[in-house]
Amino acid sequence: MTIPSLFELRDGETDLTMATKGSSIEFRSVRKTYGSFVALEDFSMTVAPGEFMTLLGPSGSGKTTALNCLAGFIDIGDGDILIDGVSIARVPTEKRGIGMVFQNYSLFPHRSVMGNVAFPLEMRGMARDEVRRRSLAALEMVRLDGLADRMPHELSGGQKQRVAFARAVVFEPSVLLMDEPLGALDLKLRETLQLEIKQYQRQIGCTVIYVTHDQGEALTLSDRLAVMDKGVIQQLGTPQELYDQPASRFVASFIGSNNILKVFRSEGSTVSIEGLGAIEMTGREPPSRGYVALRPEHIRRTPKGRASATLEQAVFFGNAIRYVLRGTDEKEVSFTEPRSGAVDVPAPGTEVRFDFDDSSLTYLPA
């Protein structure tokens, strides 16, 4: 099955353009410093054609630097970047054929919606009729063909974002970069646009590198994601791998919410864990040192539970209740309980017994 070009959506002509295919991207130990500040350290990563790869991390983690190296806005320091196996270190930005969506949209304020979307085609010296046809097709894809003559300042945030997206893909780049494209929008709109972006990307088939600090967005959109901190990839994998098997405390705490608890000592099958106290483990070998991560949804309230703590507060979440407990060692442990049927929520100050499956514990290094 071939991937349909976005222009087929308009008139059903299959030979109008060749279907866009994504390119492979390879970062080879890229290192970038600014004075004594190391923005990227030994950054290596291979992205498959058509893959949706997210760089996730707090600000200053190097994710935007990696994106700017790939786009050509800053020189690749040490190392190399290859697109389809060819080094792009000496290729200027405009010749890399990479589409990009910026955080603040960067629409040209002096050009209409149509003028913005037509810009990359005009730069490629395409005939006027063809420019118009393709621009309209791209605008139709993002359902803005009715606003072609508007100026950017007459658009809402979500509309601007869609125009920026249409402009970045209208010339059918094999690679699309997105730098926090939803950062300036409100939550409801972000969720809608996340689904749209994913859908468009499947239609177009280009390789996407997406930069965000929003872990929820990263989990929703990505085929794979790289969690970055201090210029280094901390862990790279599918959203499920990173959620279920975080390799470090940083990843465990950055993705989803988590209880990260210190392991004190273990004797035989009994282990002493911060916040939980002495736990008799039967299902698996207990951790000897370091930390364990325990997701809130893996803890359940039960009268015969192995651990107990004082309830500090119960927070109403609509579909669930979040319990915040404090152990005898003052460590906070929290868990969520789905609200199915009648639930008797204990009063704050009550002693709550709880338990978990040993298999749901993730062992982390110190």
Place this chain on the structure above:
Amino acid sequence: MTMRRPIILLLLAPAMLLVGLLFVAPLVGVMSLTVHDGTSFTAEPIRELLGSRVALVVLERTFMLAASVTAICLLLGYPAAYFMSTLRPRVRAYLTYLILLPFWVSILIRTYTWIVILGREGIVNTGLGALGLAPVKILYTNVAVHIGMVQILLPIVIITCLASMLDIDKDLMKAARSLGASPAQSFWKVFFPLSVSGAATGGLICFILSLGFFVTPALLGGRRSIIIANLIDLQVHQTLNWGFAAVLATALLAITLACLGVFWLLMRRRVEFSGAGLGR
């Protein structure tokens, strides 16, 4: 909370009084001289203006001088402002300070300085003489007037251009590059259209100031460099023909206002989107 109308009027009163007494009233007085000689109405000054070849030649010369000075200021000022817009803020602040430095020196002194530099025994001609070259006559020509006026007006043009350039989001040029534009294309297709309204504003200010220049043409120019302000001065101080002076001044004012009007019509659309750019 909005203030009540009487309070607003009260707060505005001192300024309005000052402007009314010291600007509007004398202006009306001058303009009335064009149709009234103090005792009765007369059409003599207007007839004199229309019949005077000198006045029309000088008016045309004033216009051409203002236009060429403005063109030179824009040609020199726009690239300088562009260069400054690419610098780091600290360096830019330092350069801005240097550009504004001449404002601390009186225009009169700066103009006399050009006499020292360009005169027959001036620095330029002594230098040329030392090299065994013939002296050139610059002082008391239109060239000297241009040099003097450009030197005075250039900082204004640079600062006006720079202000509008700094409002342009630098990511727009990055976006243009990523969309396939060469550095030259991203300049001409994106940066230039967005900075042109600021440059036009600088040009307009320069043009209007040039129309009313007096000291520089009087000191650096020859008889053929007389412009309208000098002619008005001549009527007031030498020939004591106040009616003619008034009609010349009114013509200058009318032309200036007409320029503003044309500029406003041309720029209306552009201002719309550059204003929107500021609010982003």
